[in-house]
Amino acid sequence: MTDTPVWLGLDLGTQSVRVLAVDADGRTVAAATRPLTSHRAGDRHEQDPAQWWTALAAACREALNGIPDGRVRALALCATSGTMLLADRAGQPLTPGLMYDDTRATAQAARAAEAGAALWDRIGHRPQPSWALPKLLWLLRHTQNPPPPGARLVHQADHVTSALLGRPAQADSSHALKTGYDLDHDTWPTDLLDDLGIPEAMLPEVVRPGTRLGTVCAAAAEATGIPEGVAVVAGMTDGCAAQIGAGALEPGSWNSVLGTTLVLKGVTETRLRDPLGVVYSHRAPDGHWLPGGASSTGAGALSRDYGGRDLAALDTAAARHEPSSLLTYPLVARGERFPFLAPDAHGFTLGDRATAAEADHYASLLQGIALVERLCFDYLDLLGAPIDGMLTLTGGAARSRYWSELRADILGRPVARPENAEAALGMAVLARTSDGDSLATAASAMVRLRDIVDPRPDRTERLLGSHLRLVDELHDRGWLPPALAIHARRRAEA
Incomplete structure (x- = not known):
């Protein structure tokens, strides 16, 4: 139908920008994507903020081509959590964008943790080197000092949203x-x-997600093809966006986003307290708490080792190696953030990789990421989080039926795969709330499940040995806290 409303979900990921136009029943009317490039060097990971806007504008123009202006009602945008830059008074970047997994600010994180000890104890988490606050301290020390008048911190989402609005x-x-x-x-x-x-003047004014920020300005309309006057709604981070898109909005439910890295997000009625500070809680528009954490393992390890390959064919071959003869801890970048904090952690493979078949090594990557995912739930259970609700899988990895089955087997629990496993859908759902719907009402209308994958008990038992082996190895290397190692073994042996 050419006159029914659509809502736009915009997703600034690590490797690409994604735009979805979604109707009231959750059907994708149009979609487009554009690539993003990064520069990595040791503990640094940067992107050029200019490309965020140019890539988004190009993707929007493609997606909206042929959609009448009157159909587009509102938009919301998600971005990577902790990604930031310094900008001048006019919003022009003074620095590169320091990405969500840039960990150069180790000393500054320790300083912020010490200075705000009482605050962090009350909140139940503490700053990590990848967080925006320590990175702001690093930039203030290592860029122009003092910064020029009017300089301010800008989150990745703020930078692009400002361009849409035509003002900060x-x-x-x-x-x-x-x-x-x-x-x-x-x-x-x-x-x-x-x-x-x-x-404090360096920091932006803050509103809750779902707040109407304004409308698309004329210049942005010309650049993107989004009609002038379309409502711009305050979004959430990509992990929260995927959680909304998965419909994981009831206490005890969880969403596991497996893209470049692994992000788990759940729902609790009260804030979850974490003495290690690796689990932090966002606040949902309805007032529930959204605890979660982001690991440095993920499908980025596949892109690194098997970029350009036929992954479906490799999936088929990997099924013959359960468990793999190799044990791989597949970090995408140095340092682990969840389910434990270990800035010096690095990826490794145990076993003779030189003589192992390619499919065996590929299988060890898939299994290794799933084993870390199980360890994340071990830690959440240790903290007392409710984890017995529905578990949905989103992110690019959810498109693989085999990998989803493997994850269900290793977790030992059913997993649901939404029909549309994208963070951009979550932002389209949130955008719809600008018309007066609650988030739960919008999600119930727009989120559609594709299938539910049940675990196979015989394979769960077969793969638990690999899990225990990984737990022992991480503990022996001094990265995994003893209490978590003990709890993970107890859950595996129960």
């Missing part, structure tokens, strides 16, 4: 979380900022 955008509290925003009191922690020497 308010930040949403989801993207502001890793900059130290206090979700309990909906405010910046001014005492901590003073102690760290950060002028």
Whole structure:
């Protein structure tokens, strides 16, 4: 139908920008994507902020070609969590974009943790080197000092949303979380900022996700093809967006996003407290808490080792290696963030890779990521989180039926695969709330499940040995806390 409304979901990922136009029944009317490039060097990971806008504009023009202006009602945007830059008063970048897994700010994270000890104890998490707050401290020390008048921190989402509005955008509290925003009191922690020497004027005004920020300006309409006047709704981070897109909105439900890296997001009625600080909680528009964490393992290891290959054929071959003769801990970048914090952690493969078949090594990557996923749930269970609700799988890896079956086997629980496993859908759902629907109502209408994959008990038992072996190896290397190692063994042996 040519006159029914559509909502736009915009997703700024690590490797690409994705645009979805979605109707009221959750059907994709149009979609487009454009690639993004990164520069990695050791603990640094940067992108050019200019490409975020040019890639998004090109994807929007393609997706909206042929869709009448009157159909587009609203849009929302998600981006990678903790990605930030410094910009001048006019919003022009002063620095590259420091990405979500850039860990150069190790010393600054320790400084922020010490200065804000009381705050972090109350909130239940603490800053990590990849978070935006330590990276801001690093930039303030290593770029022009003092920064030029009017310089301010801009999250990745803020940068693009500002271009859509034609003026500096308010930040949403989801993207502001890793900059130290206090979700309990909906405010910046001014005492901590003073102690760290950060002028509060450098930080954006913050609103809750789902807030109407304004409308698409004329210049942005010309660049993107999005009609002028379309409502712009405050979004959430990519992990939260995928959680909305999966319909995981009830307490005890979880969504596992497996893309370049692995992100788990759940729902609790009260904030989950984590003494290690690797689990942090966003706040949903309905007031529930959204605990989760992001691992540095993920499908990026497949892109690194098997880029350009026929992964479906490799999946078929990998099925003959359960378990693999190799044990791989497939970090995408140095340092682990969840389910444990180990800045010095590095990927490894145990066994004789030189004589192992290619399919055996590929199988060890798939299994290794799934084993880390199980370890994440071991830790969540240790913290007392409810984990017995529906588990959905989203991200690019959810398109693989074999890998989804393997994950169900290793986790020992059913997993559901949404029909549309994209964070951009979650943003289209959130955009729909601008018309007055609650988030739960919008999600129930727009989220469609493709299938449910049940575990195979015989394979679960066969693969648990690999899990215990990984637990022992991570513990022996001094990365995995003893309490988590003990709990993981108990759950495996139960």
